[in-house]
Amino acid sequence: MKPSIPKxxxxxxxxxxxxxxxxxxxxRRAFQLYGYQPIETPxxxxxxxxxxxxxxxxxxxxxxxxxNGDYLAKADQKALDERDxxxxxxxxxxxxxxxxxxxxxxxxxxxxxxxxxxxxxRYAIQPVWRADRPQKGRYQEFYQCDADVVxxxxxxxxxxxxxxxxxxxxxxxLKVVIRLNNRxxxxxxxxxxxxxxxxxxxxxxxxxxxxxxxxxxxxxxDKRDIPAAAQDIIEKFLAVDSLDEFxxxxxxxxxxxxxxxxxxxxFDFIEAMSVTNRVTFDVKLARGLNYxxxxxxxxxxxxxxxxxxxxxxIASGGRYADLTGIFGMKDMPGVGISFGAERIYDVLEELxxxxxxNPAQLTALIVCLDDETMATGFKLVNQLRExxxxxxxYPTAAKLNKMLKYANQRDVPHVIIIxxxxxxxxxxxxxxxxxxxxVKLDLAGLISQLQS
RNA sequence: GUAGUUGUAGCUCAGUUGGUUAGAGCGCUGGAUUGUGAUUCCAGAGGUCGCCGGUUCGAACCCGGUCUUCUACCCCA
Numbered sequence: 358m359k360p361s362i363p364k365x366x367x368x369x370x371x372x373x374x375x376x377x378x379x380x381x382x383x384x385r386r387a388f389q390l391y392g393y394q395p396i397e398t399p400x401x402x403x404x405x406x407x408x409x410x411x412x413x414x415x416x417x418x419x420x421x422x423x424x425n426g427d428y429l430a431k432a433d434q435k436a437l438d439e440r441d442x443x444x445x446x447x448x449x450x451x452x453x454x455x456x457x458x459x460x461x462x463x464x465x466x467x468x469x470x471x472x473x474x475x476x477x478x479r480y481a482i483q484p485v486w487r488a489d490r491p492q493k494g495r496y497q498e499f500y501q502c503d504a505d506v507v508x509x510x511x512x513x514x515x516x517x518x519x520x521x522x523x524x525x526x527x528x529x530x531l532k533v534v535i536r537l538n539n540r541x542x543x544x545x546x547x548x549x550x551x552x553x554x555x556x557x558x559x560x561x562x563x564x565x566x567x568x569x570x571x572x573x574x575x576x577x578x579d580k581r582d583i584p585a586a587a588q589d590i591i592e593k594f595l596a597v598d599s600l601d602e603f604x605x606x607x608x609x610x611x612x613x614x615x616x617x618x619x620x621x622x623x624f625d626f627i628e629a630m631s632v633t634n635r636v637t638f639d640v641k642l643a644r645g646l647n648y649x650x651x652x653x654x655x656x657x658x659x660x661x662x663x664x665x666x667x668x669x670x671i672a673s674g675g676r677y678a679d680l681t682g683i684f685g686m687k688d689m690p691g692v693g694i695s696f697g698a699e700r701i702y703d704v705l706e707e708l709x710x711x712x713x714x715n716p717a718q719l720t721a722l723i724v725c726l727d728d729e730t731m732a733t734g735f736k737l738v739n740q741l742r743e744x745x746x747x748x749x750x751y752p753t754a755a756k757l758n759k760m761l762k763y764a765n766q767r768d769v770p771h772v773i774i775i776x777x778x779x780x781x782x783x784x785x786x787x788x789x790x791x792x793x794x795x796v797k798l799d800l801a802g803l804i805s806q807l808q809s
Numbered sequence: 810g811u812a813g814u815u816g817u818a819g820c821u822c823a824g825u826u827g828g829u830u831a832g833a834g835c836g837c838u839g840g841a842u843u844g845u846g847a848u849u850c851c852a853g854a855g856g857u858c859g860c861c862g863g864u865u866c867g868a869a870c871c872c873g874g875u876c877u878u879c880u881a882c883c884c885c886a
Contacts, residue, residue, distance in 0.1 A: 359859080364877065414884050417810075457886090485886085490810090492880070499886065561884090644885080670886065697886030726844060761846035776844060790846070 365489070365497025375715050377500075380529070380698055380705070381482050384502040387525045388480040391517065393504045396479045398461040400486075404446075404453040410460045410683075412647045418487045420497075421450040454486035458503040459648075459680070459693060466507055467684040475508025475689075482698075494668050494700040505693025507681070512619060515652045515676065516626030518694045522656050522672060523632045525696065530710045532662030533671070534635045538642035538653045539620050540675070542603075545613025546594050546640070549606065550587040559583065559591060560643035566595060567641070594640055600624070603640070619651060635659065644673055651676035654694060663708055671700045720807050721748040722769040724760040726776040733780040737773065737800070744804045764790060771807060 362368065369377065385395075407419055424431075428449045436444030455461050458481045466473065482502045489495060504521060506514050519535055526533045547556035562577035569577070571592060578588050597603050600620055607613025620638060627636055644655055656672035674694030681689040705711055721741060725734040731754060738750040749769075751760050757774070764772045774786040785803060788795045798806060 359857095361859090361877080412884090418884080487885080489885070490880095490883095491878080494886075496886090501886065668886095673886070695886070700886055757844050758842080758846070763846090765846045772846085774844075778844095786844090788845070793846085795845080 363497065365491040365495075367496065367498075371717075372715075375717055376706070376711050377698065377702060379711065380701055381500075381502065383528045384525055384696055384698075385480070385482060387521055387528065388502075388504050391478075391504070391521055393478045393480040393506075396462070396465060396481055397483065398455070398458070398465055398481070400454055400484070401452045402455050402461055402464065404451055406464050406684075407453050407456055407460060410647065411456055415456060415647065418489050419456055420454040420486045420488055421446055422452040422454065424449055424451055455483075456487055457485050458483060458501050458695065459505065459677075462503070462505055462507075462693075463680040463691075464684055466689065467681050467686040470686060476506050476511075476514075477508055478504070478506040480504045494697075494703050496699055500698040502696040502698055503693060505691055507689055507691035510678075510690045512622045512652075513626055514692050515623045516630065518654065518674060518692065519623075519627055519636060520630055520632060521694065522654070523634050523636075526656070527633055529701065529705060531701070531704065531708070532634060532659035533656050534637060534659050535632075536637055536639040536642045536655045536657070537620065537623065538639055539616040539651055540649050540653055541612045541616025541619065541651065542607070542640060543643060545607045545610040545616060546591065548610050548612065549594075550583070550590040552583060552587055555581065555583060563591065563595060563641050564643040571595065597640060598638070600638055616651075623652060644670065644675075648677045648680055649675035650678040652692060658704055663704075666704055666707060668700050668704050670697070671704060672696045718747065719749055719767055719769045720746050721771040721773055722751060722760075722764045722767065723748065723773045723775065724751040724757065724764070725754045726757060726774065727754045730754070730775045730777060730780040734775050737775070737785070740800060741804065741807065744808065746804065746807045748807075761788075761790075773803070 388395075401422060404419070404421060408416055411418070429437075431448060433445055433448035435441075436448065462479065462481065466477065480503060482500060484498055484500050486498050488497060491497060504518065519537070522533070522535050543560050544553070544556055547553045547559050550559065552559065558581035559578070562574050562581060562583075565577060566574050574595070575588050575592075578591065583591075594603075594606060597606065600617060603617060607617055624636075624638070642653055642655055644653060652675055654672075654674040655670045657670055658666045658668060660666065672694060674692070676690065676692035678690050679687070680691055681687075723734045723738050723741075725731045734750050738748050741748040751763065761772060770790055772788045772790060774788060776786075779785045784797050784799050786795055787798050787803060787806070
């Protein structure tokens, strides 16, 4: 059969894995520096854990795992007869692939609450799966790097997480814009416009402002049955770009005043520390509405510093007052962020921001010219390895031409050639593949040369 | 889920109105060169033309379906 992999998934070549590891390593170091501890959860969750947590769209994008055994025998007969796929799912699938790392984390916190001390700060770097149509920066299997803290309502964490965005992207050499909003502001907007019940519709529409302009937003609002009077009020909100200007607009809304106060506090904390990337308040920002209740974060590439990069958000996050409630644990507020590793990879590659150095790169390849010298080569390669030098031995005596070509393809900077003369004297020919020069060195000289 | 797009050698791609044996560059293998690569020269191998079906005397080419790629929408990392 012809080999293939599922839609939206990828294989990675060694060079790509090194680069991915560079991103994961950078994020992991930052997470640990800020006191987050690693956890892991299974790729599969019980489907009931996942369904209903990501909205209607999210449910459609969940990968369901077919039950083993004679699953049709136990299927819901009525749903089967009616060809009702949605009704059938519960009876033929009890598991699903995780859709993000936050919901499994909530489940984890509830299950392990006695083993954790709160506030509990955890990070996780694991793949998630979504049955979405693949596109640029969009895959069906992709990694997220999450840091969350649960068990404290303190807004210092909002600021801390903003700082985490800042240090990670600095480390990666990427200039970003960190956008900040608060879901309470969005609630106030809906309330002041007289349509608290249509907050979702309103936020989805205004989120598109940059893309479709104010007229486009109004058309969206029309489509969602928001009257013109309300649209005028919404337009006023959209014209605001500082918190102070915002104050009169939400003066009559309790939740609005609350949201504004929270944002101010967060910005005060942010100002008290050094953040090098731009952090902006953005009333349009409406992502992640499914369980967020307070702060909303989103990070995008700074187009002033990196013009022409077309990639949506590369990291995001927010606060959820009560994510664990649905799993039976009350009063457990949390706030967290997520780095989209795949998108960050694509951007770093496009901008050529990956470092050249590669810690896994082979330093030396030993090649032997005849069978009699293989033993010497095998001994030498292990001596080099004991000295901490990444090295390998060409497994058979072959034509030097062929072996050098192989070294070239593996991008090895040094080739150690062992012929009968070298084996006898213990002085090896060392060819520098970059410069093309060749010198003779004994074991000690070789080790000190290659370690530098 | 809606609309469009892509698929030909390992890779990047040509391929005429449907017509003999489907090509190129790069890569690969061997040789020129039995101890010197990435630059030279010569030779060679390598293809169910994504898959299934249809139209036709004849299909890489036309039609239908399907999978995949990329893109817009929806939504999102």
